[in-house]
Amino acid sequence: MPGADKETDLSERIEAFLSDLKRGGSGTGPLRGSAETARETTALLRRVTAQARWSSAGDLMEIIRKEGRRMTAAQPSETTVGNMIRRVLKIIREEYARSRGSSEETDQQESLHKLLTSGGLSEENFRQHFAPLKANVIEAINELLTELEGTTDNIAMQALEHIHSNEVIMTIGRSRTVEAFLKDAARKRKFHVIVAECAPFCQGHEMATSLSKAGIETTVITDAAIFAVMSRVNKVIIGTQTVLANGGLRAVNGTHTLALAAKHHSTPLIVCAPMFKLSPQVKNIYIYLSLSLSLSLSLSVCVCEILSKVNVHCPVFDYVPPELITLFISNIGGHAPSYIYRLMSELYHPEDHEL
Amino acid sequence: MNEEELVEYFRTQMRKDPDMASAVAAIRTLREFLKRDKGETILGLRESLTWATDCLTGVDSSVAVSSGGELFLRFISLTSLEHQVTDARHIVSGLHTGTDNSGLQRLWCTLAAGLISCCLSQDLSRCKKVMEERGELFLEKISMSRAKVAKLCHTFIKDGAKILTHSYSRVVLRVLEKAAAEKKRFSVYVTESQPDAAGRQMAEALGKLNVPVTVVLDAAVGYVLEKVDLVIVGAEGVVESGGIINKIGTYQMALCSKAHNKPFYVVAESFKFVRLYPLNQQDVPDKFKYKADTLKTVQNLSDEHPMIDYTPPSLITLLFTDLGVLTPSAVSDELIKLYL
Numbered sequence: 001m002p003g004a005d006k007e008t009d010l011s012e013r014i015e016a017f018l019s020d021l022k023r024g025g026s027g028t029g030p031l032r033g034s035a036e037t038a039r040e041t042t043a044l045l046r047r048v049t050a051q052a053r054w055s056s057a058g059d060l061m062e063i064i065r066k067e068g069r070r071m072t073a074a075q076p077s078e079t080t081v082g083n084m085i086r087r088v089l090k091i092i093r094e095e096y097a098r099s100r101g102s103s104e105e106t107d108q109q110e111s112l113h114k115l116l117t118s119g120g121l122s123e124e125n126f127r128q129h130f131a132p133l134k135a136n137v138i139e140a141i142n143e144l145l146t147e148l149e150g151t152t153d154n155i156a157m158q159a160l161e162h163i164h165s166n167e168v169i170m171t172i173g174r175s176r177t178v179e180a181f182l183k184d185a186a187r188k189r190k191f192h193v194i195v196a197e198c199a200p201f202c203q204g205h206e207m208a209t210s211l212s213k214a215g216i217e218t219t220v221i222t223d224a225a226i227f228a229v230m231s232r233v234n235k236v237i238i239g240t241q242t243v244l245a246n247g248g249l250r251a252v253n254g255t256h257t258l259a260l261a262a263k264h265h266s267t268p269l270i271v272c273a274p275m276f277k278l279s280p281q282v283k284n285i286y287i288y289l290s291l292s293l294s295l296s297l298s299l300s301v302c303v304c305e306i307l308s309k310v311n312v313h314c315p316v317f318d319y320v321p322p323e324l325i326t327l328f329i330s331n332i333g334g335h336a337p338s339y340i341y342r343l344m345s346e347l348y349h350p351e352d353h354e355l
Numbered sequence: 356m357n358e359e360e361l362v363e364y365f366r367t368q369m370r371k372d373p374d375m376a377s378a379v380a381a382i383r384t385l386r387e388f389l390k391r392d393k394g395e396t397i398l399g400l401r402e403s404l405t406w407a408t409d410c411l412t413g414v415d416s417s418v419a420v421s422s423g424g425e426l427f428l429r430f431i432s433l434t435s436l437e438h439q440v441t442d443a444r445h446i447v448s449g450l451h452t453g454t455d456n457s458g459l460q461r462l463w464c465t466l467a468a469g470l471i472s473c474c475l476s477q478d479l480s481r482c483k484k485v486m487e488e489r490g491e492l493f494l495e496k497i498s499m500s501r502a503k504v505a506k507l508c509h510t511f512i513k514d515g516a517k518i519l520t521h522s523y524s525r526v527v528l529r530v531l532e533k534a535a536a537e538k539k540r541f542s543v544y545v546t547e548s549q550p551d552a553a554g555r556q557m558a559e560a561l562g563k564l565n566v567p568v569t570v571v572l573d574a575a576v577g578y579v580l581e582k583v584d585l586v587i588v589g590a591e592g593v594v595e596s597g598g599i600i601n602k603i604g605t606y607q608m609a610l611c612s613k614a615h616n617k618p619f620y621v622v623a624e625s626f627k628f629v630r631l632y633p634l635n636q637q638d639v640p641d642k643f644k645y646k647a648d649t650l651k652t653v654q655n656l657s658d659e660h661p662m663i664d665y666t667p668p669s670l671i672t673l674l675f676t677d678l679g680v681l682t683p684s685a686v687s688d689e690l691i692k693l694y695l
Contacts, residue, residue: 246673246682282673282680338684350679 006051014067017044021075033176034080034241038276039148041071041084046141049088049134057096057133058126061089068355077317079242079250079279082355086280086348091140093349099130147331151274152180154331159185162270162329167191167234170226170267173198173252174207175239177272181329182237183214192217194233196226198254200314223254227261236262236269240320243273245282245344247322247337253315259324268326275330278344280353356391358410365411374525378423378626379497381411385427386490395479397435404428416647418592418600418663422629429693430493434486500624500677501526505533508587508622508675516541516584519576522548522602523557524589526622530675535564542567544579548602550660573604580615590623592643593676594631595690597668597683599623600639603661609670618672625676628690633665 017040045064054060068085075081155177163169163185171178171193182193193216197204208218221229236258240251249255249271262269322337335343356364364387368380388407394400408424504526512518512534518541520527534541543561547570548554554570561568571579580586586608590599599605599621612619633639642650644661653659668683675681678689 245680338682341682341685342688 007053010047010051013044013047014070017041018071018074021071021078021081034078034277035148035152035176035274037078038080038084039145041081042088042141042145042148045085045088046138046145049137049141056127056129057092060137061092061126064088064092065355072355077241079281080276083276083279083348085355086352087144087276088141089352090347090349091144092137093126095133095136095140096126096128096130099133099136100128148274148276151276151331152177155272155274155329156180156184158329158334160188162235162237163189163191165189165191168194168232170194170196170230170233170236170258170262171207171238172196172204172223172226172254172258173239174203174210175272177274178237178239179207179210181272182211182216186214186216192219194219194221194229196221196223196254196258198252199223203252223257226254226258227264230261230265230267233262233265233267236267238269238271240271240273240277241317242281243271243278243328243340245278245280245341247325247328247340249273249320249325250317251320253318256318256320256324259320263324269324270327270329271325272329275332275343275347278330278340278347280344280348356388356407361388361407361410362414365414376419376423376525376624376626377415377417378419378426378624379494381408381415381420381423382427382490382494382497382626384411385424386487386494389431389483389486389490392483397431397479397482400435401428401431404431412642413647413651416642416645416650418629418631418643419627421643422592422627425630426626427490430489431486434489435482497624497626497677500626501529503677504622504624504675505529507680508620509534509537509539511585511620512539512541513584514539514541517544517582518542519544519546519579519583519586519608520557521546521554521588521605521608523553523560524622526589526624527587528557528560530587530622531561531566532564535566542569544569544571544583546571546573546576546604546608548604549573550662553602573607576604576608577611580611580617583617585618585620586612587620587622590621590627591663592629592631593621593623593627593674593686594629594633594665595687596632597671597674597681597686598633599666599671599674600629600631600633600643600663601666603664606636606664606666606670609666613670619670620673620675621671622675625678625689628686628693630690630694636665639663639665 021037045067048064048067049060052060052063054063064085068082071085072082159181163182169182169191171182172195185191193208193211195204195208195211195218197220199222204220208220211218238251238255238258240249240255242250244250259269261267322340325337328335328337328340330343332343361384365380365384368375368383369377385404385407388404389400392400392403394403404424405428408421408428411424412421508530512530516539518531520543522545531541531543543566545554545557545561545568558568558570588599588601588605588608590601592600594600609619631639641656644663645653645656645659646662649659650656668686671683673680673682674686681689
């Protein structure tokens, strides 16, 4: 039966995606960039919308939430998956509201105004059936996919406004977004880049190789030298894994050090982050050591006797508070960290913060 | 309802439920006033409500009562405008574009309202009925606000945390209750908070929850901060800039937390948002700084000790409200949505 085939096909794809996510986190599978993850998640959600059985918006949202919970549980550190799910949920809500013809799209947030003027404790349960809803939602998801495809280019286009000739730029580790950003500026300007290698995986080396192939003068430094070199740097441009709701970052380890050094020297810190990295989580006061990977790879020179007596912690991510950041450059333009809460309210619905 | 009845009703509300916020008691009193009001026009209603709010601030001069009163007044205006819109639709139907409640639409509504300013008495009673229903709903919603705040905030209290708080705040108490109910282990330092030693009341209440609590002198805030993980305080009012007005000593605590790099969290319900923008301590109006009796009896206010101070938004990490977890910059957004 074609219906059953579709369903098994769909669940197969979801299972494949989940196992991919799990492998990506443990370091054994291919390391995927967050842009790819975002695109794949959105494509998968579009498939779910097209192939799963649902009759009302509420059903669809329930299905997506269920799949979403499984996906985020598979790889909690990959926040782009959760972000895309929330975007799609917001799309569904908007399309539903539009189909109903209500002008309440803008009033979906809780606000003092809404508290005062709403007519009743109306629970919107999304139970009405609309025939064109499926097509509208799929169309909207397609628009989202187009947006995702263009994010790196949109960010790179803004490079010329921020980088001037003969500047010294510092960055850390390897970020595809920053790479594209710097390469775009290098077409018209001549500047110098210093890359902090970001031990223990030393992704900074790959970044430096890639930049120098594009004709940019690059220098690699160790993480310990960041403060020492900072006095000669004009700007610090970094990428990040996630942008948190309070304007802070969850970025590769070493970024907090870099941010503090930049603050000390009053050097502007610019973060290139596409909108799909914006997550509704707010940082808790305790820094979470997500993914401490074993250092057995890099401690190859270590003597065995010591290894049995020593505990090695290697956090993969750092938290950077919003006070240290000067500017966020995203695919929709530049923003101050204090504005992030506003962008978040436009991208996600408050009820979807908890999947 | 004359002044004595008003004040008596307010006092009874406060006595009946000591756990209720003073703003909520004020709103209840104003709603009762609305019920008993015999006015004929909306304008008259607004005037008498303004007078009633002034009477109430004469009893309890806190910021919360003033903000509650203003919110109720705002609620009246919005409801009455909406109601008049439905009547005036046949006049201005061509001008509506059907978009959200923009300022422009409201402007047209006001104009239309002016055109049909002869509000027939049956229209007024209908309008009042809607107001009463909405008022009931509003009170229901804000009675749930403390629970919402507690739900948001307790996740920020980790196991083994040491918390510092200031004076007696029912919202903070609620948050700590929720955290204790979630089986989290934490200990609390409370400042004594002179001149009324309200901190001791807080310590007693926390003791009942079996939370280890220590009362410290107001002067010992800097001393104790190195041991503390986070600071949580309530607020009597949240101002437009995102700063707060709270019991005297809060500003000091915020400054010390900043110096020690400890997060400074504020928990407040959304009806405490007030349309003030003080730039420094002197900017806060005198009517909030001192108790109502002091204002009436004392000649020279400069001899009196202020009961509240203003904490600027730069010292606040996050605000937990029933509208969500807000950064101080988000507060003005909320206020604009309501008042403009």
